[in-house]
Every structure is written in C-alpha cells, then in structure tokens.
Amino acid sequence: MTGPVLMPVGGGGGSGNDEELYGSNKFWLWPLPLGGDTRLVAQWDELGMKEESVLIAGDQLGAAAANVQKYWAAPLPG
Template sequence: MSFFDDLPEAPAGLREPQLSRPAWSGPPSDELPGMVPSGGFVLRGPNAVVALKAVEVFSTGCILDLVWSVRRSEESDSGWLEVMERGFERPGLPGILIGVALPDGRKAFAGDPSMVEGSLDIPGPFLVPREGGGSSADDEQAEGSAKYWLWPRPAEGDLQIVAKWDDAGLPEGSLIVPAEPLARAREEVRTYWSE
C-alpha cells in the first residue's frame, strides 16, 4: 500500500488555473499585430547607425524592432577587437540608450530602474527588452538587433524614438513615427480566435 493511495482524484474536466502574464511584460499571445513597416534612422554617423526597422502594433502596446551597426575605420586590430567585444557584452544594444516620447508627453526608457520587482504597480509607460535579437561581427563591421515592448499602447499622435550612443560618438538623436501609419496599424490588429 502506498502513502498516496488515499489521495482523492481530481474531478473530471477540471483544469488547474493558469497564471496570467501581466500586460506590461509583452504582447498578447493571441493577436496578429498591425505593422508600421517603414522605419528610419534614429542615429546616423560616419561609422555607426541605429535604425528602427518596424513597429508592430498590438491592442495593448507596440514592439519596436531596432538594429545597430558600426563599421571599422582607423582602429587597430586590438582596438577593433574592443569594439566587437562591447557589441557582445550584453544582449540588445551595446551601450546605446533608448527611450520613447509618447504623444501625451510621457517618456519610457529601456532599462528603467523603476522596473525592478516590487514597483510594477505604477502605471507605466514601460519599455521592456524582449527576447531575441543578436549580434555578429567580422573584420569590418559589427551589427546587431534588439526588440523592445512599449506598454501601454500610445495614444493617438506621433511617437518619438530617442537614442544616444556615447561609445560610437553619436549624440542624442531621434526619429518620429507619424500618427497616421500608427493609426492604420491599430486598425489592422486581429485576434486569432473569433469570439
């Protein structure tokens, strides 16, 4: 006889409750986003760029798809090795500060210290790094990509993506994502399942 023989069986058809993921942590898992495909340069210098490839718009927020690239100029082999190592030292954008100015005047920053556990009862906005992306490098160029979840979805109006990359000598710059394509993308959001 086992200790567990007297354990009652679960009623048929009963499912364990599933933990729901907070909306600030990422996009809904059952939506096809609307797209703002035409991006542009957030920062652009003689040997380094940060660009927005696209914005994926969901019912609750947006994913910003960013890429960065730096090309070799006068660096020695050891100097270039340092540039490449900085590009791989952490996931995402190496030493690049990223932020978003929302139409209502609020701001969100990647790596915002208020995102520490225990303080997530504040209303946001948040700019949360997403899984994925990566980096690659060779003797002439280092490049990578990163995605950020912007929550909550911004109100109607222009969205301003702001960046600064001190290591590459690029001062603060920005790119405006116009209100019109964002509004069209909001209308294109579709759920997977019919209600």
C-alpha cells in the first residue's frame, strides 16, 4: 500500500447495546497528504458496516499540522 497510512494511537473507549455502538479513538496519519482533500474510507464486515467514507478538506489537515509540536530533533537511536 502506498500513500498516507492511518494508524490507531493509544486506547479507545466505547459502549453500546443491541442496536447501537459508540466509540472513540485517536489516530496518527503519516505522512501527511501533500495537498488537496483526503478521503477516509472504513469498512467493518463483522459488524455489518458497509464501506463508508468521509472527505477531509486539505485546509483542515494543513491547519492541524500547523499546531504539531516537535518533541525530538532527530530519530531515536535504534
């Protein structure tokens, strides 16, 4: 797979009943798309969720990236 990869970060929480399921999680998108809009696509067959998507405006990603704080100046030794 090429292009940006969206990965879960940390734990999430959720609750639900027989009719609905609610949850939240945080994700890390890397690398950031270079420009334009990005479509996020999800599907969860086991829960009967068909493929759904949402369009994220490129200016929203750019505004969020402007608030990123750099914690390390160089890669950590491996």
